[in-house]
Amino acid sequence: MGDISAVKRWMGLAVLAAVLSAGVSGCGLFSSDTTRPPSPLPEFEPTLKVSEVWSRSVGDGIDDLYLRFYPLVVSDRIYATDHEGRIVALDREDGSRLWTTSLDVNIGAGVNGDDEVVAVGTQDGEVIALNAEDGKVLWRRELSSEVMALSPIDLGILVARTNDSRVYGLEAESGEIVWQSSQTAPLLLLRGQSRPVVDTGRAVIGYDSGKLVALSVVRGNLLWKLTVDVPEGASELERMVDIDGRIRIRDGIIYAVAYQGKIGAVALADGRLLWSREFSSYAGLDVDDDYVYVTDDEGRVWALDRITGGSVWKQDQLTYRQVTAPVVVGDFVVVADFEGYVHWLDKEDGRFVARRRVDSDGVLAAPVARDWRVYVLGNGGTLSVLEPRFGDEG
Numbered sequence: 001m002g003d004i005s006a007v008k009r010w011m012g013l014a015v016l017a018a019v020l021s022a023g024v025s026g027c028g029l030f031s032s033d034t035t036r037p038p039s040p041l042p043e044f045e046p047t048l049k050v051s052e053v054w055s056r057s058v059g060d061g062i063d064d065l066y067l068r069f070y071p072l073v074v075s076d077r078i079y080a081t082d083h084e085g086r087i088v089a090l091d092r093e094d095g096s097r098l099w100t101t102s103l104d105v106n107i108g109a110g111v112n113g114d115d116e117v118v119a120v121g122t123q124d125g126e127v128i129a130l131n132a133e134d135g136k137v138l139w140r141r142e143l144s145s146e147v148m149a150l151s152p153i154d155l156g157i158l159v160a161r162t163n164d165s166r167v168y169g170l171e172a173e174s175g176e177i178v179w180q181s182s183q184t185a186p187l188l189l190l191r192g193q194s195r196p197v198v199d200t201g202r203a204v205i206g207y208d209s210g211k212l213v214a215l216s217v218v219r220g221n222l223l224w225k226l227t228v229d230v231p232e233g234a235s236e237l238e239r240m241v242d243i244d245g246r247i248r249i250r251d252g253i254i255y256a257v258a259y260q261g262k263i264g265a266v267a268l269a270d271g272r273l274l275w276s277r278e279f280s281s282y283a284g285l286d287v288d289d290d291y292v293y294v295t296d297d298e299g300r301v302w303a304l305d306r307i308t309g310g311s312v313w314k315q316d317q318l319t320y321r322q323v324t325a326p327v328v329v330g331d332f333v334v335v336a337d338f339e340g341y342v343h344w345l346d347k348e349d350g351r352f353v354a355r356r357r358v359d360s361d362g363v364l365a366a367p368v369a370r371d372w373r374v375y376v377l378g379n380g381g382t383l384s385v386l387e388p389r390f391g392d393e394g
Contacts, residue, residue, distance in 0.1 A: 036320050037320065038299075038319070038320040038321045038322075038338070039299070039317055039318055039319045039320060039321055041341065041355070042317040042318070042352055044351070044352040044353075044355075046352075046353065046354050046355070047353045047354075048332070048344055048353040048354040048388055048389075049354070049388070049389040049390075050342075050344060050354045050355075050356050050386050050387070050388055050389070051386070051387055051388075051389050052356070052358075052384060052385065052386055053095075053373065053385040053386065053387050054094060054095035054384075054385050055095070055358070055382060055383065055384040055385070056090060056095045056097075056382070056383050057381055057382055057383075058080040058081070058082065058086070058088045058090070058377070058381055058382075058383045059080075059081065059082025059083075059084065059086040059088070059381045060082045060083065060084055060086070060380075060381050061082055061083065061361060061378065061379050061380040061381035061382075062082070062083050062364065062379050063083045063084070064379075065083060066364070067083060067107075067108065067110070067364070068110070068364055068365040068366075069081060069082070069083075069107075069110035069111075069365055069377055070110055070111075070112075070365045070366070070368055070377065071111070071368055071375045071377045071383055072110075072111045072112055072113065072118060073092065073368055073370050073375055074113075074114060074115045074132070075092075075115045076091065076092045076093070077089055077090065077091065077092055077098065077115075077132070078090045078091075078092050078375060078383070079111045079113075079118045079132070080110075080111060080377055080383055081107050081110055081111050081120050082107070082381050083106060083107050084104075084105075084106065084107070085102060085103035085104050085105040085106065085107055085120075085122075086100065086101075086102050086103075087100070087101045087102075087103065087111065087118070087120060087130065087135065088100045088101075089118075089132070089135060090383070095383075095385070099134055099135035100135065101130060101135040101136070101137070103120075103128060103137075105122045105123075105124065105126070105128070106122060106123040106124070107120050107121070107122060107123070108121050108122060108123040108146050108147055108148055109121030109122075109147045109148055109149050109150045109160070109161075110150075110365075111150075112150040112151060112152055112153075112158075112195070113129070113132065113150075113152065113153050113158065113172070114132070114152060114153040114172075115132055116131075116132050116133075116153075116172075117129050117130070117131070117132060117138065117153060117158070117172045117173070118130050118132045119150055119158055119172075120150070121146075121147025121148065121149070121150055121160060122146075122147060123146045123147075124146070125142055125143050125144065125145050125146055125147060125162065126140055126141065126142050126143070126147065127140070127141045127143060127147055127150070127158070127160050127168075127170060127175065128140050129141075129158070129172070129175060138173075138175070139174060139175035140175065141170060141175040141176075141177065143160060143162050143166070143168055144162050144164055144166050145162045145163045145164040145166070146162060146163040147160055147161070147162055147163075148161050148162060148163050149161040149194065149195045149196060150195065150196075151195060151196035151197070151198050151203060152198055153172045154198035154199075154201070154203070154217050155201060155217050155218055156171060156172050156173065157169045157170065157171065157172060157178060157217050157218060158170045158171075158172050159196040159198065159203045159205075159217065161195075161196060161205065164182075165182055165183045165207065165208065166180060166181070166182045167180065167181045167182070167196065167203070167205055167215065167220075168180045169203075169215075169217065169218075169219075169220050178218075178219075178220065179219060179220025179221075180220065181213075181215055181220050181222070183207050183209065183211065183213070194206045194243055194244055194245055194246060194247055194256075194284065195246070195247075197247045197248070197249055197254075198217055199249045199268060200268070201216065201217050201218060202214045202215070202216065202217060202223060202268060203215045203216075203217050204247060204249065204254055204268070206243025206244070206247055206256050206258075207243060208243070208244075210227060210243060210258050210261050211225055211226065211227050211243075212225070212226045212227075212243065212254065212256055212266060212271075213225045213226075214268070214271060223271075224270060224271030225271065226266060226271045226273060243256055243257070243258045243259075243261075244258075244259055244282045244284075245257055245259075245281050245282055245283045245284025245285065245325055246283070246284025246285060246286070246325045246366060247284065247285075248284075248285060248286055248287045249268060250287045250288075250306075252267065252268045252269060253265050253266065253267060253268060253274065254266040254267075254268050255285055255287050255292050255306075256285075257279055257280075257281045257284060257285055257294055258279075258280070258281075259280055259281060259282045259297060260280050260297075261278075261279070261280065262276045262277060262278055262279055263276065263277060263279035263281070263285070263292070263294060263304070263309070264276030264277070264309070265292075265306070265309065275307075275308060275309040276309065277304075277309045279294070279296065280296055280297045281294055281295060281296050281297055281325075282297055283295040283297075283323065283324055283325040283366070284325035284366065285325055285326065286325065286326045286327050286328050286333075286366075287306060287328070288306075288328045288347070289306070290305075290306055291303040291304060291305065291306055291312055291347065292304045292305075292306050292309075293326040293328065293333050293347070294325070294326065295323045295324065295325055295326060295335060298319050298320060299318045299319045299320050299321050299322065299323040299337075300314055300315065300316045300318070300319060301314070301315040301318065301323065301326055301333065301335055301345065301350065302314050302315075303333075303347065303350060313349050313350040314350065315345055315350035315351075315352075317352075318335070318337060318343065321337040321338055321339070322337060322338035322362070322364075323335050323336070323337050324336045324337070324363060324364065324365065324366040324367070325366035326366070327366055327367045327368065327369045327374065328347065328369065329344075329369045329372060329373075329374055329388070330372050330388070331346070331347055331348075332344050332345060332346060332347055332353065332388065333345045333346075333347045333350075334367050334369070334374055335366075335367075336358070336363035336366070336367060336376060337362070337363065338362040338363075338364075339357070339360070339362055340357050340358050340359040340360050340361065340362050340363055340378055340379075341355055341356070341357050341358075342355065342356050342357070342358055342363070342367065342374070342376055342384075342386060343355050344388070354388070356386060358376050358378055358382060358384040358386070359376075359378020359379060359380050359381075359382040359384070360380065361378055361379040361380030361382075362378065362379045362380075363376055363377075363378050363379060364379055365377055372387060372388060373385055373386065373387045374386045374387070
């Protein structure tokens with residue numbers, strides 16, 4: 001099993017390196033054209049002022065690896081990690097450092113948890129949990145292979161995904177394995193996995209095979225399984241259908257998108273497919289009351305009607321800039337790119353309203369939004385907090 005997992009990991013890295021360095025679409029990836037340059041920064045007249053509230057270094061970043069490390073924003077604190085095992089807690093208001101814990105491990109899954117327990121996953125297959133108050137290690141649990149993603153804690157359970165397509169339910173207080181589940185993994189997959197999403201006692205997982213699965217958070221039993229798209233094509237590359245991007249749940253509906261597959265809306269309660277359409281994304285999406293916002297595999301940002309999936313607008317001036325998944329911030333949609341620019345779009349029509357650079361090493365993980373503020377963790381380890389200013393503010 002270990003040898004097969006290593007082969008999958010190597011192949012996935014190679015494929016995703018081609019996707020990200022060339023910025024090609026699903027079709028372009030499999031052709032000889034891998035030289036498409038990123039679009040130049042679009043010119044526009046800013047109509048929104050965005051200020052940097054504070055910025056701090058939280059470590060050495062992701063070391064040129066394809067790792068989406070999101071900051072965890074909980075209550076009045078922010079938790080973040082780098083690839084080398086440095087975990088920090090910062091005051092949410094002013095960025096002052098509350099504690100730092102150095103684990104001397106290679107992190108594969110960034111910080112997640114709640115206001116009592118925060119956890120990270122390692123490339124050696126461990127989940128390590130820390131006390132959120134002081135950063136002391138509470139427990140360590142060895143799993144079957146590299147830990148790729150962790151969920152928030154729900155009903156006292158932390159859900160962990162490993163590189164061999166296994167999912168574990170761990171007791172947050174002790175690290176004991178409460179349950180485990182597995183799916184058959186395809187030969188070829190993208191590097192990285194979408195985080196499990198937890199809601200009302202259900203854990204929703206998007207798999208590398210294009211399947212969306214709901215498990216009981218407490219028991220781990222299968223509640224339902226839906227195939228978002230069926231792999232097609234003559235080669236493993238062409239048949240790769242990977243739900244690798246960010247999944248969202250709103251009003252009892254799951255919104256998910258696959259690479260070389262489809263985007264769709266699914267009922268959380270029973271797995272009924274409400275709508276779907278052809279789409280390809282490895283970044284993921286966000287949603288508000290009216291629209292689904294999603295970045296496709298060429299870097300175009302779309303707004304789709306939340307009820308029907310119909311197109312509302314498309315912003316295509318960021319193609320091949322390795323654009324993150326969107327995040328909704330009040331009246332705006334925010335994305336970041338490979339040069340570290342954070343772009344603010346009007347969510348009604350997709351026009352640019354502001355732009356600010358936060359990390360010259362780029363940004364891979366989508367920004368995190370809380371109360372009109374945007375928290376962006378750059379690839380070089382810089383955590384920046386941005387905030388729109390209106391009228392005479394600031």
